[in-house]
Amino acid sequence: MPLSPKQRAIIILAAVLLATTGTTVPVRSQVFGIDAHTVTVQVAQITVVDLTVGAVGLNMTNGTIIAGQDMMTVQDQSSQLRWGTNSSGRKITASTSLAAPQFQLRLQAVNPTRGTAASEITLSSVPQDLLLNVGRTSGSCFLRYTGVALASQGVGTDNHVITFTVQAQ
Amino acid sequence: MRHNLVIVVLLVGLLLIVTAHSAMGQITINGGNPLLTVTTGIPGQEPAAVTNTTCSLRWRRENVITKITVSTVCPNQRFSLRVLATNVSHGIAAPEVPLTNGMPAANFITSIPTGNPRNKTCTLRYTASATFSQGNSVELGNDSYTVTYTIVQQ
Numbered sequence: 001m002p003l004s005p006k007q008r009a010i011i012i013l014a015a016v017l018l019a020t021t022g023t024t025v026p027v028r029s030q031v032f033g034i035d036a037h038t039v040t041v042q043v044a045q046i047t048v049v050d051l052t053v054g055a056v057g058l059n060m061t062n063g064t065i066i067a068g069q070d071m072m073t074v075q076d077q078s079s080q081l082r083w084g085t086n087s088s089g090r091k092i093t094a095s096t097s098l099a100a101p102q103f104q105l106r107l108q109a110v111n112p113t114r115g116t117a118a119s120e121i122t123l124s125s126v127p128q129d130l131l132l133n134v135g136r137t138s139g140s141c142f143l144r145y146t147g148v149a150l151a152s153q154g155v156g157t158d159n160h161v162i163t164f165t166v167q168a169q
Numbered sequence: 170m171r172h173n174l175v176i177v178v179l180l181v182g183l184l185l186i187v188t189a190h191s192a193m194g195q196i197t198i199n200g201g202n203p204l205l206t207v208t209t210g211i212p213g214q215e216p217a218a219v220t221n222t223t224c225s226l227r228w229r230r231e232n233v234i235t236k237i238t239v240s241t242v243c244p245n246q247r248f249s250l251r252v253l254a255t256n257v258s259h260g261i262a263a264p265e266v267p268l269t270n271g272m273p274a275a276n277f278i279t280s281i282p283t284g285n286p287r288n289k290t291c292t293l294r295y296t297a298s299a300t301f302s303q304g305n306s307v308e309l310g311n312d313s314y315t316v317t318y319t320i321v322q323q
Contacts, residue, residue, distance in 0.1 A: 032231055033195025036317040037224070038202040039268075041248045041297040045305045046210040082213035086305045138301040140213045 046086050047166045051143075053079035058105075058147035070150050077110065077144045081130075081164060084138035091115075091169040092134055093127035097161035104148035105160060114139030120146075127165060135169065196237065196320045198293070200224030205297035207248070218298035222255070227290045228281075228320050235281045236323040238274035239266055243314040246270045248299040250314055254278050257291040265296070268314055279323060 058074045065072050083092060092115075094107055101123075107130065108120035115134035131141065203221045210216035228237065237260075239252060246269065254262040260281035278291060299305075 030322040032235060032320045032322070033228065034317060034319045035196050035198045035226075036315055037198045039250060039295055039314040039316050040202070040204045041250055041299075041312040041314070042204060042206040043216070043248055043299045043303070043305045044206060044208045045307050046208065046216050046301070048210045048212045050212040084210045084212050084214065084216070084301045086210070086216065086299070086301045086303065088304065088308060136302050136304055138210075138213060138215060 043086065046084065047090075048085075049081065049083045049092070049164050049166060051079055051081055051164075056143075056145055058145060060147065060149055065151070070152060072149050072151065074147045075144060077142050079143045080140050081109070081143055082140040083134060083164075083166060085134065085166050086136055088135040089169045090135040090166050091129055092131040093165050093167060094121065094123065094130045095125055095127040095163050095165075096123040097125070097163070098158055099125045101158040101160070102153060102156045103158050105158065106146040106148065107162075108144045108146075110142040110144045112139060112141035115141075117141065120144075123160065123162065127163075127167075130164070132169060134166070195231075196226065196228040196318055198224060198226055198318065200293075203295060205250075205295060207297055207299050210301065215300050216298070218296050221295045221297075222292050224293040224295075225290055226254070226293055226318060227288055230283060230285065230287050230289065231281075231320070231322075232283055234283060234323045235320050236260070236279040237277045237281070238319050238321060239268070239277040239316060240272055240274040240319070241268040241270065241314050241316045243268070243270040243312055245310075246312055246314075247303055247309055248297060248312050250312065251296045251298075252277070252316065253294045253296075254291040255294050258286075259289040260291075262291070268316060274319060277318065281320075281323070 056076050058076055060072050060074050105123045106120050107123055109117040109131050114137035116132045118129040121128040200223045203223055205219045205221050207216050207219050250268045251265045253265040260278040263276040266275045
């Protein structure tokens with residue numbers, strides 16, 4: 001069915017409108033274009049621990065011995081433990097590589113910036129609690145080592161490799 | 170009369186589609202949807218921030234001075250994301266913009282001049298960061314940001 005003159009006029013008018021405005025008129029006033037995309041941020045489970053001092057030496061010499069006492073002690077608090085974990089419900093344990101040490105070696109966390117220090121432990125090859133409630137924190141504490149020997153134990157050297165582990169509480 | 174109505178409806182629909190398409194085409198994000206993963210941290214400090222520059226923005230010239238704004242929606246946002254325009258071919262990059270859920274549109278590139286070239290570009294530099302206290306995605310899920318760029322008359 002052929003178009004009437006009126007219909008043709010409407011089509012021409014619309015075409016002119018399209019040609020003149022179709023590529024320049026923004027959707028909204030003063031807005032010329034919009035685009036969007038999705039950005040995803042993923043955070044892995046991160047747990048890190050380090051020590052400020054690599055080696056600690058505890059030496060019992062004549063100066064640490066008190067006449068008349070069998071037990072001798074020496075302390076060191078020169079090293080710090082630092083950690084960071086973004087997992088919830090975490091604690092830090094400590095253990096030694098030496099299964100049967102000749103002398104006793106004790107350890108306690110001192111002045112932790114986060115978490116709660118556990119009571120002083122006597123290091124063994126079984127991990128024991130050093131710091132509690134360190135989940136989703138970053139902090140540090142001093143490590144106080146105490147070497148204990150009895151005069152009756154004689155002389156000798158214990159070499160410990162101490163492992164600190166962040167684990168579920 | 171009925172024919173007239175049909176023709177008018179069709180043409181108006183066509184006009185709307187072309188106009189909308191034209192406006193959308195004025196600015197385009199290239200590079201898809203980036204994923205930024207924070208994986209390392211420093212004991213006693215915080216996890217290391219991660220940067221992504223795989224996406225870019227391209228926009229067409231206008232007859233007036235324009236600017237580009239950025240806004241975002243991120244329900245249940247837990248971590249941090251910032252964006253900065255780098256390698257801006259025309260216009261002035263705004264300082265790095267922190268992207269927060271529901272933020273009002275913030276200036277991203279301003280004073281974009283009129284004239285050639287027809288297409289202008291910049292690189293999108295996203296930086297994601299988190300603190301240890303903010304947790305991790307395994308326990309809390311990812312942050313998913315819908316980031317919108319709009320070119321407007323300045």
